[in-house]
Amino acid sequence: MKILNLEDYIHLFGERDTHRSLSSFCCHEDDDVQAYIRERAFDDELAHRARTKLFIDERHQKIAGFFTILFKNNIRFSKSINEEIIDQITGDRESHYFRAILLAQLAKNDFYEKCPKEIFCGNDIIDAAKISAKNIFDSCGLNHFCLEYKSRKEWLRKFYMRHGFSDVQTKENGLTLSYLRITNE
Secondary structure: OEEEEHHHHHHHHHHHHHHHHHHOOOOOOOHHHHHHHHHHHHHHHHOOOOEEEEEEEOOOOEEEEEEEEEEEEEEEOOOOOOHHHHHHHHOOOOOOEEEEEEEEEEEEOHHHOOOOOOOOOHHHHHHHHHHHHHHHHHHHOOOEEEEEEEOOOHHHHHHHHHOOOEEEEEOOOOEEEEEEEOOOO
16 A cells, blocks of 8 residues: 555646545445545645545555544533543643644545455554654644544444543534544654
């Protein structure tokens, strides 16, 4: 697998072919993720609202997976959250918000669902996302790496927990905010 920034992919293959590749991405497990890569990733990339990394299967000329990260300035704590958790994250029990790198999207193409894990799996995608977050930390010191996921998906919660994320809160919209502190280790 080759990892390419979406912006580089656009420059290499042009807008029309990029739209064609993005629109062929299938992730029936999560319609929101599928809609994002097909309909919004291109514009978000060019407007510098987010950065998407594509996992390119050069043999089949397909996007095997992707992740999107962005900066989130105002992640709000719910009123019911424990002050100790707020203190652990921000260092200030009185804080209501914090800034973070947000893993906004992450998915593997359905075409690769039966692909042997040694060749390509979700671990490859999240590991690359964590490396990107670490690079941001090394550049500017922002060490909060967060994601939101649909709480009803227990397998997804376990996947994120295996990769070091801890649930912080479940929001009114049913999404669970999960957190990982980036360190030099």
